[in-house]
Amino acid sequence: xxxxxxxxxxxxxxxxxxxxxxxxxxxxxxxxxxxxxxxxxxxxxxxxxxxxxxxxxxxxxxxxxxxxxxxxxxxxxxxxxxxxxxxxxxxxxxxxxxxxxxxxxxxxxxxxxxxxxxxxxxxxxxxxxxxxxxxxxxxxxxxxxxxxxxxxxxxxxxxxxxxxxxxxxxxxxxxxxxxxxxxxxxxxxxxxxxxxxxxxxxxxxxxxxxxxxxxxxxxxxxxxxxxxxxxxxxxxxxxxxxxxxxxxxxxxxxxxxxxxxxxxxxxxxxxxxxxxxxxxxxxxxxxxxxxxxxxxxxxxxxxxxxxxxxxxxxxxxxxxxxxxxxxxxxxxxxxxxxxxxxxxxxxxxxxxxxxxxxxxxxxxxxxxxxxxxxxxxxxxxxxxxxxxxxxxxxxxxxxxxxxxxxxxxxxxxx
Numbered sequence: 001x002x003x004x005x006x007x008x009x010x011x012x013x014x015x016x017x018x019x020x021x022x023x024x025x026x027x028x029x030x031x032x033x034x035x036x037x038x039x040x041x042x043x044x045x046x047x048x049x050x051x052x053x054x055x056x057x058x059x060x061x062x063x064x065x066x067x068x069x070x071x072x073x074x075x076x077x078x079x080x081x082x083x084x085x086x087x088x089x090x091x092x093x094x095x096x097x098x099x100x101x102x103x104x105x106x107x108x109x110x111x112x113x114x115x116x117x118x119x120x121x122x123x124x125x126x127x128x129x130x131x132x133x134x135x136x137x138x139x140x141x142x143x144x145x146x147x148x149x150x151x152x153x154x155x156x157x158x159x160x161x162x163x164x165x166x167x168x169x170x171x172x173x174x175x176x177x178x179x180x181x182x183x184x185x186x187x188x189x190x191x192x193x194x195x196x197x198x199x200x201x202x203x204x205x206x207x208x209x210x211x212x213x214x215x216x217x218x219x220x221x222x223x224x225x226x227x228x229x230x231x232x233x234x235x236x237x238x239x240x241x242x243x244x245x246x247x248x249x250x251x252x253x254x255x256x257x258x259x260x261x262x263x264x265x266x267x268x269x270x271x272x273x274x275x276x277x278x279x280x281x282x283x284x285x286x287x288x289x290x291x292x293x294x295x296x297x298x299x300x301x302x303x304x305x306x307x308x309x310x311x312x313x314x315x316x317x318x319x320x321x322x323x324x325x326x327x328x329x330x331x332x333x334x335x336x337x338x339x340x341x342x343x344x345x346x347x348x349x350x351x352x353x354x355x356x357x358x359x360x361x362x363x364x365x366x367x368x369x370x371x372x373x374x375x376x377x378x379x380x381x382x383x384x385x386x387x388x389x390x391x392x393x394x395x396x397x398x399x400x401x402x403x404x405x406x407x408x409x410x411x412x413x414x
Contacts, residue, residue, distance in 0.1 A: 022279075025238045026287055029230035030294065033223060051082040052133045055091035055103040062111030068148070069106075080140075095127040102126050102137035114152050223295035228377035229350035231287045232370050236316055236341045239280045243320040246272055246408065247330050269408040273321050273401065280313030281306075300380035308376045308386050311393035315369050318400035325407035344368040369393060 056072065058065050072083045084094065091103040105123040113120040124141050126134030288305070291297040299305050320337075327333045345351050347361050348370025354362060365371040376389030 022238055025234045029234045030290060033226050033230050052136060053100045054081045054083050054137055055094055055100045056083055056085045057088045057091055057105040059108045060106050060110035064111035064114050065106045101130050101133035104141060220296050224297045227291045227297050229374050231284060232312060232373040233345040233350040235280055235284055238283050239276045239316040240320045240337045242279055243276045243324050244333055246324040247333050269405055273317050276317030277313050280316055281309050284309040298381055300383060304380040304385055307390060311390050312369055312373045315393045315397035318397045318404055321408060322400055322404035325404055325411050344370050349374045
């Protein structure tokens with residue numbers, strides 16, 4: 001036992017003196033997590049759209065156009081639109097520079113055409129460099145045009161009276177005859193109020209969520225869900241690199257020299273497996289610490305996660321111990337190890353959300369350590385004990401160890 005611990009301590013010190021490969025494999029998941037999280041994580045601010053930059057061009061300069069432009073000056077419209085009044089040339093320049101999403105052009109004779117019940121049209125010029133916001137402007141103006149058209153048709157007689165006032169001098173207009181006209185307009189407005197106020201159909205917004213669930217997924221949540229998958233994938237790469245010493249020592253003749261000492265084969269095999277296990281746990285804990293500091297990732301109860309990390313590292317050391325006992329040389333180890341790890345990561349959920357996987361992928365994923373580690377980490381993050389993940393990883397790790405030890409003993413005897 002003392003010789004086993006001595007070999008284990010020597011291996012750990014040797015790897016710590018040249019940690020370049022380990023540091024690279026630890027840095028890669030952090031960089032990948034940061035990039036994916038920055039791209040896909042939701043923003044922390046509210047979900048409301050920013051004010052849409054809109055240019056208003058008034059070619060009419062009449063009563064209706066001024067009322068139309070004035071409607072954009074109320075508080076509710078100010079929250080929706082950032083309005084600039086300019087000529088058409090300036091509006092197109094602003095759109096070209098990306099300072100306006102759309103331009104609303106009020107045509108000449110707009111007021112007179114409405115008062116005379118003639119067809120007219122508002123023009124919306126959309127910025128071709130944008131997709132969503134110009135469409136919002138178009139739909140809003142279309143709705144506004146329908147409402148304005150309905151109002152003009154409902155008050156057609158009054159509109160003709162206003163049109164007559166515009167063309168005739170003030171002193172020639174029969175003011176004494178306005179009484180009946182104003183009375184009819186009053187009745188129409190009262191009837192409209194009865195129909196429109198109060199509205200029988202309204203809109204009520206309600207946000208529901210499950211008990212204990214968060215209303216919005218934050219960037220921290222995204223990082224917390226991504227990091228376990230990335231961590232276990234690169235745990236496989238790191239432990240595989242460490243366990244490759246089994247093959248290297250056999251090829252370099254170092255194993256033969258070590259067997260001339262009182263060191264027994266079983267002690268050497270135990271030291272190699274224990275070294276991969278200990279280094280795997282240490283690497284996972286470092287990645288947990290870095291993930292917590294950089295991304296504020298949540299891991300849940302530390303004791304539960306430590307047990308899960310120990311089980312996953314034990315499985316990984318046992319698997320690659322058996323793997324390196326079966327390959328003949330370093331070239332074979334390098335050729336087969338990376339595809340196996342990538343397959344584990346693909347089917348196990350390190351590269352793709354399991355919820356988006358085909359059913360066949362999910363079934364294959366049950367045979368990978370990635371799937372059990374990711375599922376266990378999710379349970380720990382929710383404050384639950386990952387009993388099934390621990391049982392599967394530790395149990396299958398024991399089976400792999402039982403197969404790896406005799407195979408490695410035969411290799412050390414060569």
